[in-house]
Amino acid sequence: MENNYLQREALGKFVDSLIAQKYPGQPVENYKDFREKSIDILDKGIDQAIYGSLNREQLAEINSLFDRNEEDPAVFDAFFERAGVDPQQKTNEVLEAFKTKFLGGTND
Amino acid sequence: MTNGETFGGSAPNEWDQFGSSTSFEDIMNEQKDYENMERIDEKIQKDIAEDIGSKEVNIHQETAETVSDPEKEKNQAAGAETLDAVKAKYEKLAAETKEKREKYDALYIESKKVGEKRDGLEAELEAVKKELDLKRSEAFQAYDEYRAALAKEAEYAKDLMPETAPSNEEVELIIEKGNSNKGMMNKKTIMIIAAVSTAVALAIVPTIAALHNRNAQKTADEQRRVVDFTPQGQEANPEENEAEKDWKELTGVDEFDKTVDGTFDQNKDLGMNGTETKSEADPDGKFSDNSMAAPNTLMRAYFDTNMEEATLEQKALGVEMTSYKQAETAAVILTQVKAKGFEGMDYIRAVEKIKNASEEERSEYQDMLKEIFDNSEVGETSVGEIRQALKVAGQDETLADWHYYMNRATGKAEHRNVPTGSETKVLSFTYSESATTETTYYFLERCYNGFEIHKTVNTSTQETTYEVTVYEHKDNENIEQKDYENMERIDEQIKEDNAKNIGSEEVVVHKDTAEEKTEKPTGDVYEGTEPEIKQNEQAPEATPVQPTAPENDYGENRGEPSGPVQDNPEAQQQANEGEIPIEQAATPEQAAGEFGFN
Numbered sequence: 001m002e003n004n005y006l007q008r009e010a011l012g013k014f015v016d017s018l019i020a021q022k023y024p025g026q027p028v029e030n031y032k033d034f035r036e037k038s039i040d041i042l043d044k045g046i047d048q049a050i051y052g053s054l055n056r057e058q059l060a061e062i063n064s065l066f067d068r069n070e071e072d073p074a075v076f077d078a079f080f081e082r083a084g085v086d087p088q089q090k091t092n093e094v095l096e097a098f099k100t101k102f103l104g105g106t107n108d
Numbered sequence: 109m110t111n112g113e114t115f116g117g118s119a120p121n122e123w124d125q126f127g128s129s130t131s132f133e134d135i136m137n138e139q140k141d142y143e144n145m146e147r148i149d150e151k152i153q154k155d156i157a158e159d160i161g162s163k164e165v166n167i168h169q170e171t172a173e174t175v176s177d178p179e180k181e182k183n184q185a186a187g188a189e190t191l192d193a194v195k196a197k198y199e200k201l202a203a204e205t206k207e208k209r210e211k212y213d214a215l216y217i218e219s220k221k222v223g224e225k226r227d228g229l230e231a232e233l234e235a236v237k238k239e240l241d242l243k244r245s246e247a248f249q250a251y252d253e254y255r256a257a258l259a260k261e262a263e264y265a266k267d268l269m270p271e272t273a274p275s276n277e278e279v280e281l282i283i284e285k286g287n288s289n290k291g292m293m294n295k296k297t298i299m300i301i302a303a304v305s306t307a308v309a310l311a312i313v314p315t316i317a318a319l320h321n322r323n324a325q326k327t328a329d330e331q332r333r334v335v336d337f338t339p340q341g342q343e344a345n346p347e348e349n350e351a352e353k354d355w356k357e358l359t360g361v362d363e364f365d366k367t368v369d370g371t372f373d374q375n376k377d378l379g380m381n382g383t384e385t386k387s388e389a390d391p392d393g394k395f396s397d398n399s400m401a402a403p404n405t406l407m408r409a410y411f412d413t414n415m416e417e418a419t420l421e422q423k424a425l426g427v428e429m430t431s432y433k434q435a436e437t438a439a440v441i442l443t444q445v446k447a448k449g450f451e452g453m454d455y456i457r458a459v460e461k462i463k464n465a466s467e468e469e470r471s472e473y474q475d476m477l478k479e480i481f482d483n484s485e486v487g488e489t490s491v492g493e494i495r496q497a498l499k500v501a502g503q504d505e506t507l508a509d510w511h512y513y514m515n516r517a518t519g520k521a522e523h524r525n526v527p528t529g530s531e532t533k534v535l536s537f538t539y540s541e542s543a544t545t546e547t548t549y550y551f552l553e554r555c556y557n558g559f560e561i562h563k564t565v566n567t568s569t570q571e572t573t574y575e576v577t578v579y580e581h582k583d584n585e586n587i588e589q590k591d592y593e594n595m596e597r598i599d600e601q602i603k604e605d606n607a608k609n610i611g612s613e614e615v616v617v618h619k620d621t622a623e624e625k626t627e628k629p630t631g632d633v634y635e636g637t638e639p640e641i642k643q644n645e646q647a648p649e650a651t652p653v654q655p656t657a658p659e660n661d662y663g664e665n666r667g668e669p670s671g672p673v674q675d676n677p678e679a680q681q682q683a684n685e686g687e688i689p690i691e692q693a694a695t696p697e698q699a700a701g702e703f704g705f706n
Contacts, residue, residue: 003293007300014304046300047283056274059282066282071291073298091299 011039014095018102042098049090058083 015038019031054062062079070076080087286292 003290003297004287006297007293010297010301010304044283046296047286048279051279051282051286054274054282056278059274059278063282063285066285066289066292069289071289071294073291073295076292076295087295088299088302091296091303095303 007043008039011042014042014099015039018099022103038098038102042094045094045098046091049094050085050087053085053090054083058085 012035015035018038019026019035023031051059051062058079061083062076065075065079286296
């Protein structure tokens with residue numbers, strides 16, 4: 001799953017940057033478990049933020065798109081526009097929320 | 109209404125079954141014939157019935173009379189068979205005729221009825237059509253009203269009723285399906301990369317944004333000129349260097365001159381004394397006598413090679429893995445630097461702080477920076493890779509090397525100690541992870557300005573492992589190096605001559621002008637000695653100088669800052685706004701638990 005790899009790779013970079021800010025000078029390797037867990041949390045959080053913003057009827061609509069194996073991103077763009085949900089904004093918010101939570105301060 | 113009008117042009121076809129008749133008149137005449145035929149038929153039948161009995165009698169009579177004639181009997185039998193056949197044929201035809209007649213009668217009666225009703229039907233049809241149009245129009249209007257009412261009702265219902273929130277199970281099902289859908293996964297990948305790029309870039313330094321805003325009207329190339337390193341062997345031209353103007357305007361200090369043109373004594377000004385190191389490129393360790401590059405130079409290089417490039421690339425190309433990798437490199441270094449006593453500062457102020465610090469503090473800063481660079485886990489970044497590459501190549505991977513390379517890039521390079529020639533290898537190392545290839549090359553090209561970088565795929569089984577060989581560029585021939593050496597010798601000679609000949613030059617000037625205005629002195633031969641200094645015994649005794657208020661006391665008299673850099677609480681507050689509040693600190697585990705996605 002190339003997409004899944006790219007998504008985790010990107011989220012990993014984000015988590016790494018947070019770890020570097022939170023614990024400057026500390027080896028990232030010390031936080032391997034946390035890193036993987038954080039990636040899982042972010043990935044799931046993004047999904048929930050996007051799909052959780054849809055009501056039942058909208059879920060049924062996107063479900064029908066999935067059932068017919070729709071692959072055109074433009075179709076999904078149109079769907080989210082109709083649904084009044086900005087998935088990019090939701091994604092940004094999830095990252096920002098995680099960052100704020102994690103970087104409440106430094107441990108200096 | 110006539111018959112002709114009633115049946116019109118279509119009548120002949122309908123009546124073709126009756127033979128060659130083509131008009132109603134013909135048909136009516138034929139009708140008469142049929143009636144006659146019927147009467148004739150009845151007469152014939154009657155006659156036949158009467159005649160059969162007489163013939164039979166006659167036959168019997170003839171039989172009795174001609175019993176003795178067989179030929180005659182034979183003929184009589186044949187005549188009886190012929191009669192039966194004719195009778196049968198007639199009866200068949202009569203039945204068919206009767207059938208056709210009945211059909212004709214029915215059609216005729218029907219045609220008369222239709223003909224009489226035609227005009228009325230057309231008028232009625234016309235009325236029906238009009239009514240239909242009207243009804244359809246009303247139906248359309250009603251449909252529109254219905255739709256409008258439906259929408260109103262839906263809107264009203266939406267306001268009154270809560271949205272039908274799906275259950276967690278429903279959402280989970282859709283998430284699972286979405287993560288199996290190629291189109292949605294493509295979209296999600298793009299969104300995540302964009303979000304991460306934005307988040308990482310924003311996390312780095314607000315200063316860069318300010319710098320970009322200030323130079324927003326400039327093109328990308330012009331902005332890059334701000335950090336354009338002077339090529340080796342060339343002197344920076346301050347008059348043509350717009351980057352210098354921008355720099356001074358932005359910072360209010362002359363850092364640009366002191367770093368770019370190489371006149372800045374980093375050891376003296378920053379008080380950084382380092383360990384002596386040696387490398388293949390600098391075997392004598394002559395140019396590695398500083399343990400680290402000046403922070404401003406080094407940081408600027410990071411900014412310029414990483415941040416600006418990353419920002420521009422992201423804008424131009426959307427999202428590129430190498431872009432935020434570069435940005436991350438800068439983020440790792442700079443956030444750590446900022447966390448060590450430079451919170452809320454851009455690197456310009458950080459440099460100022462270092463410069464204005466005490467000797468002891470500067471030493472601490474030096475140790476701090478060195479520690480950061482030594483301990484920064486940037487192994488997956490371009491910086492770390494180059495450091496690793498240097499280590500693999502047997503080079504000193506400490507910051508002394510960085511200092512050396514950065515100096516080369518800024519035009520302060522010392523060609524003399526670098527082997528020259530078009531095919532001279534000056535550095536060879538390996539690196540892996542293809543994602544950072546572009547970053548590595550970019551940085552190397554900056555460091556090795558004027559050099560040529562060759563890449564060959566390593567014999568390793570890993571396709572992403574490369575061997576990089578750096579060669580002196582062909583354009584960098586020995587001529588340039590000779591010029592450098594000659595220039596230095598000439599400089600030294602000039603200094604020496606100046607020291608000796610100050611007095612003689614003054615005399616020579618007088619001598620030359622005297623040739624035009626006065627006669628040339630004859631007995632006074634100049635020997636090139638320094639002018640004699642004599643004490644004026646008759647001069648009045650000097651009085652001690654009393655301190656007075658400065659004429660241009662900007663700080664007090666004009667209310668202007670007396671120095672180039674002043675604390676700016678407002679700017680400081682703005683910078684701090686981009687910082688992370690110290691309170692509410694959470695450990696990684698706490699953050700994971702509290703984030704709420706579990």
